[in-house]
Each structure stands twice: as structure tokens, then as C-alpha cells.
Amino acid sequence: MHELAIAQSIVEVVMAQASECRATHVKSVRLQIGEASGIMTDSLTFSFEMLTSLDPLLDGTQLLIENIPHVARCRTCAQEFAVVNLVSQCPLCQQWSGDIISGTELQIQEMEIETATPVMEE
Ligand SMILES: [Zn+2]
Secondary structure, eight states: OHHHHHHHHHHHHHHHHHHHTTEEEEEEEEEEEEGGGOOOHHHHHHHHHHHHTTOTTTTTOEEEEEEEOOEEEETTTOOEEEOBTTBOOOTTTOOSOEEEEESOOEEEEEEEEEEOOOOOOO
16 A cells, blocks of 8 residues: 555654654645555545554544646647646647656645643742
């Protein structure tokens, strides 16, 4: 299960970041996933929820997924076009010379954390 391994590495990065920021809880993690990354977002969300439920720091953390369309730019006429079924053929000049400009990403865009506010007691 590919997505479980991906979810595992996301959780590791988030945990490391959270402890660096002395977070008490991670509220949400925003991910960018390219259409061409081959990742099934449903199964990634499922794996993420399963892994995060094991840790109080991450329990209930929302996984927000932003899907990035697969887009290429023609090297001949500079037309930008959507890549459908991994075919990067320019619809204008029919050249097979597309440079992929988006759609392969997998990155953590941001995360929202809670930190303990120091309570002054006298
Ligand atoms: Zn073209």
C-alpha cells in the first residue's frame, strides 16, 4: 500500500516540525497533491487518519488536500494545456514536446498548530 508509506512520511515530517515548534496539538496539515503523482487521496486520508489517531499530538488532525492539475507547456508554441491520461501532446500544433509545469507535486504546504500558552499564576 503506497499511500500508507506516504502517509507515514508525512506524519514523520509533521511530528518533527511540531516538536520543533513545541506544539501541543496539530490542528491541520495542508497538502498539495498533483494529479499525475498517482496518489489516491481517499486512501491517503484513510492512512493518515489511522496513523494520527495513535498519537495525542496528532489525534484529530485534519488533512486538507489541494489537488493540482496536470499541466504542460508546449516547447514550440508555448501553449499551456491540460495533460489528459499522461498524454502531453500540444492541442494547437500537435507537437509532443510538452514540458510539465505542474501536476507531479507532493508537498506539505502548511500546518496549523496549537502551542501551550504560558499561564501566569500567583
Ligand atoms: Zn504547441
